[in-house]
Amino acid sequence: MDVDAVNKFSSLHAKPNGLILQYGTAGFRTKAYHLDHVMYRMGLLAVLRSKQTKSTIGVMVTASHNPEEDNGVKLIDPLGEMLAPSWEEHATHLANAEEQDIQAVLAEISHREAVNLQQKAMIVIGRDTRPSSEKLSQSVIDGVSVLGGQYHDYGLVTTPQLHYLVCCQNTNGQYGKATIEGYYQKLSKAFVELTKQTFRSGDEYRALKIDCASGIGALKLKEMECYLPRELSLHLFNDGTKGKLNHLCGADFVKSHQKPPLGIEVKPNERCCSFDGDADRIIYYYNDADGRFHLIDGDKIATLISSFLKELLSEVGENLKIGIVQTAYANGSSTRYLEEVMKVPVHFTKTGVKHLHHKAQEFDIGIYFEANGHGTVLFSKAAEMKIRQLAKEETDGKKRKAAVMLENVIDLINQTVGDAISDMLLIEAILALKGLSVQQWDAIYTDLPNRQLKVKVADRQVIDTTDAERRAVTPLGLQEVIDDLVKKYRFSRAFVRPSGTEDVVRVYAEADSQGRSLGRGQGSLSVPHICL
Ligand code: G16
Numbered sequence: 001m002d003v004d005a006v007n008k009f010s011s012l013h014a015k016p017n018g019l020i021l022q023y024g025t026a027g028f029r030t031k032a033y034h035l036d037h038v039m040y041r042m043g044l045l046a047v048l049r050s051k052q053t054k055s056t057i058g059v060m061v062t063a064s065h066n067p068e069e070d071n072g073v074k075l076i077d078p079l080g081e082m083l084a085p086s087w088e089e090h091a092t093h094l095a096n097a098e099e100q101d102i103q104a105v106l107a108e109i110s111h112r113e114a115v116n117l118q119q120k121a122m123i124v125i126g127r128d129t130r131p132s133s134e135k136l137s138q139s140v141i142d143g144v145s146v147l148g149g150q151y152h153d154y155g156l157v158t159t160p161q162l163h164y165l166v167c168c169q170n171t172n173g174q175y176g177k178a179t180i181e182g183y184y185q186k187l188s189k190a191f192v193e194l195t196k197q198t199f200r201s202g203d204e205y206r207a208l209k210i211d212c213a214s215g216i217g218a219l220k221l222k223e224m225e226c227y228l229p230r231e232l233s234l235h236l237f238n239d240g241t242k243g244k245l246n247h248l249c250g251a252d253f254v255k256s257h258q259k260p261p262l263g264i265e266v267k268p269n270e271r272c273c274s275f276d277g278d279a280d281r282i283i284y285y286y287n288d289a290d291g292r293f294h295l296i297d298g299d300k301i302a303t304l305i306s307s308f309l310k311e312l313l314s315e316v317g318e319n320l321k322i323g324i325v326q327t328a329y330a331n332g333s334s335t336r337y338l339e340e341v342m343k344v345p346v347h348f349t350k351t352g353v354k355h356l357h358h359k360a361q362e363f364d365i366g367i368y369f370e371a372n373g374h375g376t377v378l379f380s381k382a383a384e385m386k387i388r389q390l391a392k393e394e395t396d397g398k399k400r401k402a403a404v405m406l407e408n409v410i411d412l413i414n415q416t417v418g419d420a421i422s423d424m425l426l427i428e429a430i431l432a433l434k435g436l437s438v439q440q441w442d443a444i445y446t447d448l449p450n451r452q453l454k455v456k457v458a459d460r461q462v463i464d465t466t467d468a469e470r471r472a473v474t475p476l477g478l479q480e481v482i483d484d485l486v487k488k489y490r491f492s493r494a495f496v497r498p499s500g501t502e503d504v505v506r507v508y509a510e511a512d513s514q515g516r517s518l519g520r521g522q523g524s525l526s527v528p529h530i531c532l
Contacts, residue, residue, distance in 0.1 A: 006147070012142070046149070066502060076166045122149070190410075191408075194409065208271055214247070217279035220279065259293055298371045309406070316406065356370065364383040472497075
């Protein structure tokens with residue numbers, strides 16, 4: 001380690017006095033002007049992680065669904081998954097160290113994690129379209145370079161594309177070609193194969209309106225369009241040519257406000273979807289003939305994909321174990337439908353794809369989606385091998401056809417993380433193959449009316465939760481107040497939890513009618529009278 005160089009660069013990326021940040025639900029997130037030192041230090045940390053794992057590590061500069069003024073950074077582990085929890089602790093420690101202690105913290109992490117400092121390091125970097133992202137990714141590069149790491153800056157990419165690229169690098173191309181073209185080719189080939197029975201030239205166009213949240217998704221969809229069949233007609237809105245990132249648009253806005261985004265005209269019964277700022281989430285919706293808005297969230301996406309996969313598996317005749325993973329935000333109707341009608345086991349984890357992903361790895365086929373539209377499908381190595389073998393060798397034509405379809409699903413879905421582009425293509429393929437309209441998809445079950453609020457408090461960390469964040473442990477008395485309110489309403493449920501990406505507390509409530517989920521009538525579910 002070149003001590004002088006580390007000292008010099010650390011002072012060029014000084015930490016604001018007294019600022020304490022934590023590696024949260026999806027990395028560090030706060031106002032962009034507070035993040036220069038964090039980016040530099042995550043460049044340093046990525047080098048240590050790369051040396052320790054002898055693999056390429058990813059650093060993505062993005063604050064995803066947060067407002068444009070925010071920014072953030074997440075580190076991507078060797079197989080494209082989120083950073084290991086023990087390294088999240090190192091990240092927090094390093095980000096908050098005083099300048100004069102940086103060397104010591106780096107030495108301590110190296111010692112604890114048995115990092116061989118002689119090992120080479122390779123870091124791949126990506127960024128979203130925020131005005132602050134380019135400069136901040138330069139700070140990451142400073143951190144990487146000062147520790148002698150090599151890097152490849154992919155520039156503007158979606159978060160899931162960087163996850164894909166990391167996985168490709170570390171599997172020597174087995175997962176796919178480690179280029180953006182490789183990503184387009186892999187996904188589009190699988191999509192074309194999967195839908196070739198359905199999309200025939202001369203077919204009616206399948207139109208989809210996409211709100212790109214004024215973010216990176218638009219750029220990448222434009223690049224990808226030439227790889228996709230022309231029968232799939234994508235109409236992009238909020239494409240970043242004007243408008244602020246995530247402002248009154250994007251998946252998070254649509255989900256939490258339960259209304260269409262600005263900048264897109266939703267005509268009756270038209271199928272529409274919204275990406276978020278870094279294109280790792282997707283939400284569908286439509287307006288019915290009476291102008292009523294219908295939201296099709298991550299829970300309904302999980303249901304559509306699960307029933308499709310379950311059907312294919314029964315055709316293939318393989319007894320592969322499917323598991324579904326949800327969080328506290330999952331609508332009660334979705335959980336009931338999955339468990340009672342589809343008879344698939346549902347498991348709950350804390351919010352954050354890193355938790356869901358981990359749980360989903362326990363199954364042959366693990367399907368995880370947060371209600372906010374963030375999710376994917378994981379196939380175990382054994383399940384994948386079995387399916388690929390059947391697709392090649394099965395003699396029964398019907399079974400082989402189902403296995404080939406499953407194989408194409410494996411290639412179409414980005415198994416490293418939730419990916420709006422890949423999820424959108426899988427959903428479009430399933431709807432086309434099943435001949436389902438957006439209304440028929442929506443009608444699978446009826447959501448319990450629900451509301452989500454953000455509440456600003458002095459210190460959100462005073463709230464501690466348990467039971468996959470469904471119950472508050474502190475402050476004392478809070479859970480009792482919630483319980484008292486909830487028991488007055490049918491099918492009702494409510495919880496509070498501190499956000500890991502914004503400085504707010506999130507409040508969620510659902511009940512058998514909209515008035516009740518809002519807590520009208522007897523008492524209020526919105527903000528219990530507890531001092532936070
Ligand atoms: C991130 C995480 C998601 C999480 C969301 C909100 O999404 O990746 O898993 O649901 O933040 O988290 P919280 O409620 O803790 O603020 P994104 O799309 O912003 O990266």
